[in-house]
Amino acid sequence: MRAASLDASLLDTELSSLLLSPLHSALKFFHVSFLSPFLKHGANFKPTFVSNYDPELVALLRLALWKVGIWDNNASYGSLIQNLYYRTIRMPSCKLR
Secondary structure, eight states: OOHHHHHHHHHHHHHHHHHHHHHHHHHTTOBOOTTGGGSOTTOOOOOBHHHHHHHHHHHHHHHHHHIIIIIHHSSOHHHHHTTOOOOOOOOOOOOOO
16 A cells, blocks of 8 residues: 555544544434333433444444545545545457457
8 A cells, every 4th residue: 555545544534533523422412212111210321322323323424425535536535635536447348259
């Protein structure tokens, strides 16, 4: 891996963590209510939406960044900052005789 693509990967990781922290802080007050009958009476712990669905939130955020970045622009945001693009190399077709 070249240094520029490694830097682009680090920039993408930082962008996803930067976008994930406000999402976590916005959703931390939503409690999952379907588990409340199973909790002991008087228990102060109520599971939050973030604690139960954190992997799904991360996957959804990464999917959104992939769609907006690589699908639409052929480069992730870290790659766009460094002017790196993905390209498709096609082999020339050979004709059968």
